[in-house]
Amino acid sequence: MGLSVEKYSSADLADMIRIWNEVVEEGIAFPQEELLDETSGREFFAAQTYCGVARLDGKVLGLYILHPNNVGRCGHICNASYAVSSESRGLHIGEKLVLDCLEQAKLHGFGVLQFNAVVESNIHARHLYERLGFVQLGTIPRGFRMKDGSCENICPYYHEL
Numbered sequence: 001m002g003l004s005v006e007k008y009s010s011a012d013l014a015d016m017i018r019i020w021n022e023v024v025e026e027g028i029a030f031p032q033e034e035l036l037d038e039t040s041g042r043e044f045f046a047a048q049t050y051c052g053v054a055r056l057d058g059k060v061l062g063l064y065i066l067h068p069n070n071v072g073r074c075g076h077i078c079n080a081s082y083a084v085s086s087e088s089r090g091l092h093i094g095e096k097l098v099l100d101c102l103e104q105a106k107l108h109g110f111g112v113l114q115f116n117a118v119v120e121s122n123i124h125a126r127h128l129y130e131r132l133g134f135v136q137l138g139t140i141p142r143g144f145r146m147k148d149g150s151c152e153n154i155c156p157y158y159h160e161l
Contacts, residue, residue, distance in 0.1 A: 003093065005100040008051040008063065010042075015060035016053065017041035023083045027147020029119055030081065049078070050104045054093045061088035064097045066104055069114050077158075078110040082125075095128055102132075106161045113159045119144050120153040134159045 008016060021035045036044055045051050045065065054062040062084035069079035080101050084093045105113050113134075118125060120139065130136070134157040143154035 003054060003056045003091075003096060005052050005054050005096050008045065008053045012053050012060050012063075013038070013042055013045065016045060016051070016063050019060070019063060019083045019085045022086060029122055029125075030083075031117060031144070049108055052097060052100050052104065054084070054097055056088075056091075056093075061085050061091075062093045062097055064101050066101055066108070068110075069116070076109070076111040077114050078105050078108070078112070079114055079116060080105070094125070095132070098128065098132055102159065102161065111161055113161060115157040117144055117154040118157055119146075120155055126155065126157075129157050129159075132159070 017036045017038070020041070024030050024032050024035055027033075034040075048065040048067045050066040052064050052066075053060045062082065064080055064082045066078055066080045068075050069077040080098075082094055082097050082101075084097070102113060115129070115134070117140075118129070120126075126136075137156040137158060140154045140156070142151035144152050146152055
C-alpha cells in the first residue's frame, strides 16, 4: 500500500490522540501541557481547518493540524503542528506531512504558513523546514519552557504559499 497522507476520519481519532499525547508528554516540542482524552481530542481535531494523517499500510503513523494563526487582517496566515509516533521517526513521515500541509494551506486560501515556536534544539524539524524553503524570522530567547522546567530559545519560521 505505501505511505499516504490524507484527511483524517473519525476512525483515526484514537491513533491521533495517542500520537498527539506522546509528543505533549515528551515536553520538548508542543506548547500544550494538557493531554487529550476521547472527548477533548474529538473537539480539538474537529476545530482545526484541516487535519491530515500519514498512513503506512493502513496504520496511522503521524498527523498534522492546520488552522489560522490569527484573525481579520492577519487571517491569511496559517499555523500548523506536526506529530509523528516515536516508533516511526526517521522514516521521512514529517516531510510528507509538511508537504501535504503546504498544499492544503494553499487550497484553503492561506497565503503564508507560519510556525510561532520551533524549539531551537529541534534540529531535525528545523533542517526539514529550511530544506523545504521556510525562512527563520529570528530567535526568541527562552521562549519555550521544557518539561524539566528549563527554558530554551524558539525560532519562528514562515513559508509563502
